[in-house]
Amino acid sequence: MIEIRDLHKSFNKNKVLKGITFNIIRGESAVIIGRSGTGKSVLLKCILGLINADEGNVILNGEELYNKKMSYISQKKTKIGMLFQGSALFDSLKIWQNVSFYDSRKGIKKKICYKKAIENLNKVGLDEKVANLFPSELSGGMQKRVALARAISIEPEVLFFDEPTTGLDPISADVINRLILERVKDIGATAITITHDMASARVIADKIYMIHEGRIIWSGDIGSMEESSNKYVNQFINGKSLGPITLDKN
């Protein structure tokens, strides 16, 4: 369903992606792990069309999307949902308006939008009480749940999650992980998650890809990851400071 072919991206002289290639099949939950600054977010933004790749191609549902904008991708071909790292809820809109933003743009009546927003909020464990609050009145975990409700409200075929548990306490993070798992299976979407939270990856992933210095250096399922002899994978999943992955000095 999603084919990433030899994707390259540089910012000035800094080569961030150095030929990323992998396939994700329909309904699969793929998790991309790697240290901060290894190009995970850039990869996601290239796939989404939020930034243009220098070389390579992204093929979504059989259509080549090289350098197509996200608006094109989501309008012309495939419905895409996205959960942003910082939730990215619209501050000026109430919670229910955030969740039903896509529907209200399509001209659906306010009452129906509100009803649908409440249904989606219920799906992420929030009740009607929060509907008329503004995002700043909610905790970080609740904001993430609202953002998830907004992402699933468009009934997407593909869902992207950018560091979904960053900044959350372990219990809230687990709630988000379980919700992601349930909702992705519920709507039958293909999911791509980028994270460096291994607890999250272990819950969400069908398949894991490890990115290091702009390249995919390992891929496999959870079981094979735990037993992998790859030194980079071992160091990363066990969170050791000593190993082949070193801290950037500049």
Next chain:
Amino acid sequence: MNILSNIGKVITVFLEETGKFSFFLMRTLRALTGRWYFKNIFQQILFIGYYSLPVVALTSFFTGGALALQIYYGGNQFNSESIVSSIVALGITRELGPVLGGIVVAGRVSAAIAAEIGTMRVTEQIDALKSLSTDPYEYLVLPRVIAGIITLPLLIFFADIIGIMGGWFIATQSLDFNGDVYLQNTESFLEISDITSGLIKASIFGLIITLMGCYNGFYSSGGAQGVGSATTNAVVSSSILILASNYIMTTLFFAA
């Protein structure tokens, strides 16, 4: 070599900014053919126009009053009754009303637009709009620009009246002028073209203020500091452009 390198850098930055702004302008113009968010336009008209009324009114009132005093004390006091009223009317409608009103609105509105859109940029809200199939130029930029172009002339028309009344108030209260004569002189001296030229200027200033606010906010980066810089740049660039474009328009309207 250092001098050449620095000149090169300045030229590169200038060309880069020009290109970026041209692209932004082109995308904003293209948004005219897209979806119009009338609710957003109305909200922006309220924000730019209605909520700027007090500050513009105060600026205009005191400017009109100060102008009346300056003309009286600096000019010929024996024939001042007709001169003060006519110069206050001309000065306010042609120059001071639109320019000072524009700069005051630039400080309030351009900064607020840059801060709001800049925060949306650094918190990924603009990317979120795109992910929900919404063009940010249609949803964020165009409503503000249209509201600016529509609202500033209305605001400045109001400022013209308040400014003239400020002159009248000082003239009658401090300089012992006859109020009816003052207003009659103002009415007989003032022509429609004096008012319309100021309103045309105001419309251009509305475009500049909103465009600079949106542009600087849209391209802000780097968190709180980036939003702060965007806000400052929006106010500085819109104020300078207001003054420069005012000179050009004055030349076009009155020197021809």
